[in-house]
Amino acid sequence: MSLHATTSQTVGPFFKIGFSWLYRDNLAGPGVSGERVEISGRIVDGDGQPVPDGVIEIWQANSNGKYLHPDDAQKKPIEQGFTGFGRIPTDDEGRFHFTTIKPGRVPGPDGNLQSPHLAVSVFTRGLLRRLVTRIYFPDEPGNNQDFALNLVEASRRGTLIAKKIDGRPGALEWNVILQGPGETVFFEA
Amino acid sequence: MSFPPGYRRYYPGTQPRHLHPSYVSSRKRAPLQPLVRLPHTLSEITGPSFEPEIADVKASDLTRQHAGEPLGERIIVSGRVLDENSRPVPQTLVEIWQANAAGRYLHSRDQHHAPLDPNFTGCGHAMTDSEGRYRFVTIRPGEYPWANHYNAWRPAHIHFSLFGPAFATRLVTQMYFPGDPLIPYDPIFHCTDDEKARNRLISIFDWETTIPAEALGYRFDIVLSGRESTPMETHAHGEKS
Numbered sequence: 352m353s354l355h356a357t358t359s360q361t362v363g364p365f366f367k368i369g370f371s372w373l374y375r376d377n378l379a380g381p382g383v384s385g386e387r388v389e390i391s392g393r394i395v396d397g398d399g400q401p402v403p404d405g406v407i408e409i410w411q412a413n414s415n416g417k418y419l420h421p422d423d424a425q426k427k428p429i430e431q432g433f434t435g436f437g438r439i440p441t442d443d444e445g446r447f448h449f450t451t452i453k454p455g456r457v458p459g460p461d462g463n464l465q466s467p468h469l470a471v472s473v474f475t476r477g478l479l480r481r482l483v484t485r486i487y488f489p490d491e492p493g494n495n496q497d498f499a500l501n502l503v504e505a506s507r508r509g510t511l512i513a514k515k516i517d518g519r520p521g522a523l524e525w526n527v528i529l530q531g532p533g534e535t536v537f538f539e540a
Numbered sequence: 541m542s543f544p545p546g547y548r549r550y551y552p553g554t555q556p557r558h559l560h561p562s563y564v565s566s567r568k569r570a571p572l573q574p575l576v577r578l579p580h581t582l583s584e585i586t587g588p589s590f591e592p593e594i595a596d597v598k599a600s601d602l603t604r605q606h607a608g609e610p611l612g613e614r615i616i617v618s619g620r621v622l623d624e625n626s627r628p629v630p631q632t633l634v635e636i637w638q639a640n641a642a643g644r645y646l647h648s649r650d651q652h653h654a655p656l657d658p659n660f661t662g663c664g665h666a667m668t669d670s671e672g673r674y675r676f677v678t679i680r681p682g683e684y685p686w687a688n689h690y691n692a693w694r695p696a697h698i699h700f701s702l703f704g705p706a707f708a709t710r711l712v713t714q715m716y717f718p719g720d721p722l723i724p725y726d727p728i729f730h731c732t733d734d735e736k737a738r739n740r741l742i743s744i745f746d747w748e749t750t751i752p753a754e755a756l757g758y759r760f761d762i763v764l765s766g767r768e769s770t771p772m773e774t775h776a777h778g779e780k781s
Contacts, residue, residue: 354624354763355551358732358741360714361563362699365647369637369663369699397568404649410587410707420586422544422706436588457582458543470583470707477565479556479731481710483578502576529569537571538578539549540708 359480364404366474367440378409378437378451383430385414385452389522390486390513393445394475397530401445405475407527409437409449416455416464425458453488459498466493466500468511473527473537483538486525487512503536510535545768546580547708548624553734562727564688580708587707590633592667600666602636602678610660612641612679614755617715617743621672621702624766628672629709634762635665635701636676643682652684677755683722695722695729704764715760716742 362370379385394402412418412435417427419434439449456464466487473482487494489512494500500508510533513523528535558570578584603610617636621629639645639662642654646662662681666674681696697714704710716723723729723742732738740763749757 354622354626354766355554355737356548356624356765357711357713357763358734358737359555359711360699360731360741361565361728362701362712363714364565365645365650366637366699366701366712368645368647368661369635369701372663372665373635397572400568402569408710410583412583418582418586420589420706422585423582434588459581460579465581465583468583472707472710474712475569477563477567477569479558479560479563479566479570479728481712482558482571485583499578499581502578507573530572534571534573536573537575539575540710 361476361479362474364476367404367406370406370438371440373438374440375437376439376449378411378433378435378449380432383413383433383452385454387450387521388453388488389448389450390525391446391448391522392524392526394441394447394473394527394529395445399531401441401443402475402529403441403443403445405441405445405447405473407439407447408472408474409439409451410470411435411451412454412457414452414455416457418457456493461498463496463498464493466491466497468497468499475529481540482529483540484527484535485511485538489513489515489523507536543582544585546585547706547765548768554732554737556731560727560731563731584708585706587705587709588703589631590667590703592631594633595665595667599664600674600676602660602662602664602676604677605661606659608659610640610657610679612660612682614677615680616675616677616749616751616755616757617698617760618673618675618746618749618757619759619761621668621674621704621762621764623704623709623764627766628668628670629704629764630668630670630672632668632705633665633703634668634674635663636678636698637663638678638681638698639684641679641682643684654682654684680717688727693722693725695720695726700760700762702762702764709764711762711764713762714741717758718742718745
């Protein structure tokens with residue numbers, strides 16, 4: 352028998368009371384291997400106004416390119432203390448901030464490895480469904496061949512790639528523009 | 541390398557469009573560019589999982605999280621989490637949040653002129669069992685006014701958040717109550733075109749889970765996106781997963 356997935360509904364304006372118990376803004380504790388990165392940014396609406404009632408969720412592989420999940424059959428090691436899940440709220444200025452490690456490369460559908468990336472869900476009041484996007488890393492040679500980036504028109508691809516912050520090694524900026532000029536690329540869920 | 545099959549995309553009409561102008565908050569927040577269709581890769585068919593210990597008994601009984609009992613009508617909200625192939629989704633995290641009996645959320649931005657209840661936080665979570673079942677004890681949330689349009693009131697509802705087995709199966713939704721006279725006027729409820737899909741958001745009064753002299757039971761089953769085809773079927777077509 353075939354069913355249809357339950358209809359999505361907005362998280363509403365007060366969902367942080369339900370989400371806050373599981374906030375995780377440091378995905379990689381001490382001892383977790385990999386290149387440490389600190390990612391910060393803002394969620395803004397179509398008027399450029401900050402979105403204070405927002406949460407992003409992160410899902411990522413470890414530095415070996417292995418997901419902690421039974422459907423990842425790759426013969427690569429998992430890592431104690433690293434689940435790959437993050438949940439980060441925005442503050443009153445719409446800002447979020449989290450630390451993690453750069454994930455390793457995972458296989459893509461074209462037989463090539465995907466460039467390192469984080470899978471991202473965006474939740475805010477006003478969104479009737481979550482938004483799905485990705486964060487890629489700057490200066491990655493694999494970005495040019497990445498199948499997902501190449502699905503996106505070149506002029507918008509940059510919205511998926513975090514930017515280095517001058518003078519702060521390991522610090523990256525990545526923003527979510529929900530609507531309008533510079534709108535972030537979102538994927539079908 | 542090839543992976544297990546991806547998850548099904550939404551059946552047309554059963555999910556809301558992002559821009560739904562009668563829900564005013566969507567006007568400046570809905571993306572206007574078309575979504576890019578990304579084949580599901582290992583990044584989308586995997587997803588976070590949580591240890592069962594994360595959900596203790598208190599977390600699923602919202603009436604026992606404080607020294608005293610909350611005001612309002614005690615209810616049991618339970619159901620099953622299935623996938624589109626009618627298979628139970630076991631050991632998955634279900635989170636809920638809601639207003640108190642007076643229609644007020646424990647949130648600094650909720651300015652509704654209704655009392656907070658010191659014995660009610662309005663948040664809980666539970667893990668589904670091996671059959672995909674979950675169960676919460678809570679109180680029936682109150683209706684409340686909002687600023688969307690003139691004399692706008694939200695029907696009583698409980699917010700649900702579910703993970704399922706994969707990044708692709710993440711779902712946030714709302715459960716409504718049968719017979720609520722505000723449902724026909726609610727733009728959030730009506731953001732989905734398909735009437736049957738909308739009506740599945742309305743829970744069913746459930747005699748079986750009603751506790752005599754204690755609490756009415758409401759049943760709310762939730763369906764998460766299912767696999768495009770099962771790994772077994774994939775093998776039958778000669779592909780290795």
